[in-house]
Amino acid sequence: MSGQPQTGGGPRPVLALSGGIGGSKLALGLARVLSPGALTVVANTGDDFEHLGLHISPDIDTVTYTLAGVQNPETGWGRADETWSFMTALHELGAETWFQLGDRDLAVHVERTRRLRAGVPLSEITADIGRSFGIASRILPMTDRRVRTRVITQDGPLDFQRYFVEQRCAPAVTGFVFDGAPEAKPHPDILAMLCNPELRAVVICPSNPYISVDPILALPGLWDALAACNAPVIAVSPIIGHEAVKGPTAKMMAELGYTVDVLTVAQHYRGLLDGLVIDTVDAAMAGRLHVPVVVCPTLMRSLSDREELATAVLGFADRLGRCARRTG
């Protein structure tokens, strides 16, 4: 297999694994530099939850809104030009308001919940929502089954959103449980893509390894399928220097007893990676990583940052090709 991005059969597919805000930025970059339809983004559903009787899929929605270009540019989650009348009225009713739901955002939750109750799989609903937003890429829930991340903290176990939103990640973390993961199956199209000899790359987006990527990797058979697939598996480090760009990744890493750096990221994905993309500030670490490395700017502030990082990741994958498998 060559490093050519295309063959006669159309654009070669790329599979990205993503959580929410950080991952979706690179997913957008990939979507923009790839041919329409070439990208499939597998979204974590471990932080899905039922709230106010509605099924909320935070990572799916963040990826969807980001690829649709309707995401709130300030928060990274939720929608641009949002209104908050529902939350105001909910507060007046004395109902639970710790989880913010904008009025536009709510349409997705209500419609998804309605269809889930009618027996439609989450993957089908997600595809339809993506289509209604005109998204050419495919957004695929990691599974149609129920998986729920629980965060084990020094104060006891917490449902993910209680930890993440209500408690603002304050309790010190000691571990994670992915309820339902052992019984869940990865969406079959993920496994099919991993078997596809045309697959160009698997990109592990710069999402939180513990709460965004690990729930995906915990699905039975997925780690082995990734390890066995012909396409190069490339991760982009969510750690830059000794910090995470966003969210509790660095805090968790420290609480779990690890050094907060790209070595810990590489160690976390050991056995899976054909390449790791690290930031220029970590260039000095490159020699200590037992996996091929590309050093480039990974902080994605602008749209062109996202595209340039995506281009670097794909170029890296193409150079590694099949030959470089399992050197980590």
Next chain:
Amino acid sequence: MSGQPQTGGGPRPVLALSGGIGGSKLALGLARVLSPGALTVVANTGDDFEHLGLHISPDIDTVTYTLAGVQNPETGWGRADETWSFMTALHELGAETWFQLGDRDLAVHVERTRRLRAGVPLSEITADIGRSFGIASRILPMTDRRVRTRVITQDGPLDFQRYFVEQRCAPAVTGFVFDGAPEAKPHPDILAMLCNPELRAVVICPSNPYISVDPILALPGLWDALAACNAPVIAVSPIIGHEAVKGPTAKMMAELGYTVDVLTVAQHYRGLLDGLVIDTVDAAMAGRLHVPVVVCPTLMRSLSDREELATAVLGFADRLGRCARRTG
């Protein structure tokens, strides 16, 4: 029993039967002229329905918003200062948008649906919502059981909201079915109030007799309890001249083969009424009604119109007292 409005035990209770917009106007008038807490409004739930997975109770909400002073003054339904981001986003998703749900309004539907699914009775939820709006009157669903009005039309039977909202009452009506009514029970507090010797009056608000009041009267035992109660039962005609103030009352009346006038209203409630309040434009009809009549302005444009009509109704009830029972 005298016509005095109060006894030593506090204000004497008044029971009003109401549908949505027309009925809630008089309910507001009654609430304003009575002592706080004296009024109980029994709301029709025959036009409740499940929409987008949410339990919608249009008449309860119209009464609630009206008594709370937050109703949309232009439409009569929904809330003032409403925003419509949810509907806009729902339209973009390609979901059903024939039933308008404002962003503030939605909070009530979501919270009610959540609690109903948790097993809380509709009456308890309705009471809590009323309290959160600071409403001193009690709003009581006619029943906690499921009753669904179906409109029999020349095009076949239609679920109520499909007829009312989606088809804008266009199909000619031949009858009505109140699905579930024979198995439902009136809320027990309604029957308890009707047995209360202190009850001052039962007011049938100027709501549509066929689709707003009849679902209430169709509940097993309620007609008999009304007919047997000691307090005078007074209806306010929803027909003025040969027209209804609002909604399809006159159209339905004609389609069912009746003359559109107050005589038909009186005939409809025959055996139940101790008095009928008709508008001044119908003064000439008074002599043809076989029930005591008060003639006064019944069109409620202003807040003082509502209060004056409420005062007239209560004065009429107090004059009739117990002695005038069953002359209709």
